[in-house]
Amino acid sequence: MKDRISECEKMPDPDDDPACWTEFMKKNPRRWNELVNMIMFHESCCDSSGVKILAHAVDLVMCSHCDATFPSKKACGSHARAKHGVRCDQRYYADGSATCLVCATSFSSRLRVLAHLCRKNSACWAAVCSSKRPFRRLTDSKVAELDAIDAAARLAAQREGRSTPLALRQRRRANGNFAGRAILG
Numbered sequence: 001m002k003d004r005i006s007e008c009e010k011m012p013d014p015d016d017d018p019a020c021w022t023e024f025m026k027k028n029p030r031r032w033n034e035l036v037n038m039i040m041f042h043e044s045c046c047d048s049s050g051v052k053i054l055a056h057a058v059d060l061v062m063c064s065h066c067d068a069t070f071p072s073k074k075a076c077g078s079h080a081r082a083k084h085g086v087r088c089d090q091r092y093y094a095d096g097s098a099t100c101l102v103c104a105t106s107f108s109s110r111l112r113v114l115a116h117l118c119r120k121n122s123a124c125w126a127a128v129c130s131s132k133r134p135f136r137r138l139t140d141s142k143v144a145e146l147d148a149i150d151a152a153a154r155l156a157a158q159r160e161g162r163s164t165p166l167a168l169r170q171r172r173r174a175n176g177n178f179a180g181r182a183i184l185g
Contacts, residue, residue, distance in 0.1 A: 008035065034060075034069055087147075090117040092137045093128050096146055101135050102127045104174035108167040111150050 014021045025032045038060065060069040061076040065084045070076040080086035094113040099106045102124035107113045117125045128135050138146075157165040170178045 031067075088114070088118055090114055090125060090128075091143050091147065093117065093135055094146075095138060095142075096149075100124055105179065106172045108169050108171070109150075109153065109165060110146055111153065111165060112167060112171065114150075 011017075011024065012020055060071060061073050062069050063076055063079055063084075065080060065086075068076075068079060068083075070079060077086075091114065093101055094110050094117060095101075096110060098109050098113055100113055100116055105116070107116065116122065117128075119125075127133070153165045157163065173179050
């Protein structure tokens with residue numbers, strides 16, 4: 001570990017001064033666990049010496065709000081939402097009309113517009129971010145009001161045993177054509 005982690009390079013060799021390492025582990029248990037988890041050991045039945053071979057250190061993503069590290073951006077994002085209350089910027093561009101500002105597709109609810117904008121590789125969200133065409137950003141108070149409505153809809157759906165509210169109608173593209181699967185009812 002001493003050869004792979006720059007933080008440990010400053011410390012003496014564990015064989016020469018084990019007390020220094022023990023003190024570091026006791027004073028910084030969380031950081032010690034993070035350092036240990038960054039290293040993967042592989043043991044092979046073909047390895048006659050039985051020596052553990054050090055593999056590459058995993059690239060970790062660090063939280064921008066605290067010193068926590070995560071194995072992926074997704075895990076870091078989940079942490080930021082749960083621990084720091086971070087919310088997506090798309091909320092400021094989805095008004096109560098349930099229509100995408102970019103492609104003018106009409107959805108059954110604002111939650112569906114948010115899902116559309118938050119989709120991985122969303123062309124509509126990319127268009128909003130590119131600022132080639134200015135899009136009106138909602139005020140904090142309006143977003144809070146719309147978020148409260150969305151939270152109530154989510155809660156009602158959860159009480160009915162669903163994770164999200166049902167779409168009451170199909171989405172309709174700007175040209176008037178329906179998009180997606182038909183809603184049976």
